[in-house]
Amino acid sequence: MSAVATAARQRPRVGARAWAFTRHHALTVYSALFFLYLLLPIAVVMVFSFNNPSGRTNYTWERFTWDNWIHWDDVPGIRSAIVLSLEIALLASVVATVLGMLIALALVRYGFRGRGTTNLLIFLPLSTPEIVLGASLVTLFLNFNVVFGFWTILIAHIMFCISFAVVTIKARLIGFDRHLEEAAMDLGANEWATFRKVTLPLIAPAIFASLLLCFSISVDDFVVTYFNSGNEVTFPLFVWGSARVGAPPQVNVIGTAIFVVALGAMLINILLQTRRSKGAE
């Protein structure tokens, strides 16, 4: 009798505890599933870089091989496409970050007429579909009979990177103490010396972040490049072209390599920032 009573008393308690447990961990479980979903295609890209497909398409798993990694440039055109993509991304990220930094300095440090318009001009490219950016640039270049190729790609990439650079660096500039700059000026440093010795070191992480962001956006860009490349082939264009006949596993090799390098750079950035903030404490 008493045992039954205990069980009866315990049952709702167990049920409630299970319910509380589910409620408490539901969000954690859901988030775990979310990240699984988010990372699944990345795992597929990596795994299929080791596939040895029997036909032309790399869609079904056949058997493991190192060949694709050893002969990563065994596909005509892939090496030059990668080189072009890296060149464009390097130049575009540096130029866009410098131009963006200057705009961010003007926006945060100075009050001037036309600030609202400038903000709008920075915001507009971010809110325009890529296909419209690409199409309008083609129209411009066609009108002036510009030869499509390296320079048209570079011009386009700098254009759509500038806004991202401004946004990244502006956030950091707003966040830091202006008194540091004023102190330097009070101590006799001129504007240039103040910028070089005080401002620049303080916004260095934002500049690094902007370079990373612009580089990855540029390396990854397909739509705008597709419209403005002429006969030049960047890596995304190479993937697009090869997808029509079945992308070779080497595409997955390069995709995996880009992923690993980018992830490494981001991890270094995070580590540096945590160490810096720890040092500041």
Next chain:
Amino acid sequence: MGFLHRHRGLTPYLLLAPGIAWLALFFLVPLGFLAYQSLESGSIDFGYAFNWAWGNYWDAIHNYRRQFIRSFEYAGIATVLALVISYPVAYFIAFRGGRWKNLLLLCIVAPFFVTYLIRTLAWGTILSDNGFVVRTLHDLHLLGSDGRLLATSTAVVAGITYNFLPFMALPLYVSLEQIDSRLIEAAEDLYASKLQAFLRVTLPLSLPGVVAGTLLTFIPAAGDFVNAQLLGGTKQHMIGNVIQAKYLELIDYPAAAAMSFVLMAVILILVLAYARAVGTEQLTG
């Protein structure tokens, strides 16, 4: 430097000049040329001439209304899906992330480190006819024995949702992260249930993130043609596919230009309507 000192008012303009000139020259001016071209008529063989050909716009809307509607439909569904899927995770990272926050955020943006086209192709592999998703759905009889996922609108919407998910999750996280947790505690102290506290404190305070995420997802999604091309068939073609083909394959510039402008105009109207409805002034930063 002496010059700058005497004309301090000039400094901001000098700082702005190179970047703004670049944007004016390669963003604004091209839009003007695009507008001009959209009103031309003629053909590639005989050349195009400007003659206020407003008919291009009528043709664009009339002949391709199905692709237009499909674009906004796919983009709309994908945006709602991305919001529903990523809100709980953004909440989780903001309030329970602890010292793993940075790592989890890195995971959110990880897909961006795999080339856009390659991750879309990876979805092609996952959803392919002999992939495990289709096989599982067959086994569960959720999909007819000859049913497939590739070349369906489901695949295209799934691809778009996945590809633009980080654009939704990040602004959501930022706005949730900024919420002062004492406000939520205060609501609970005043006898609000957890659900009430969420609905009446957390959710409204995260609205700027919802607005930003929705726009950042919807705008690129509506103009996308990569997912429809790689994961869909011609029946799933969006307006981006048409513009792309008109420009690069059919060389029908005026029609493509008109379509680009209609796309931009519709997006602008939807964005303004949405901003009015939600009532935040977060739009121009």
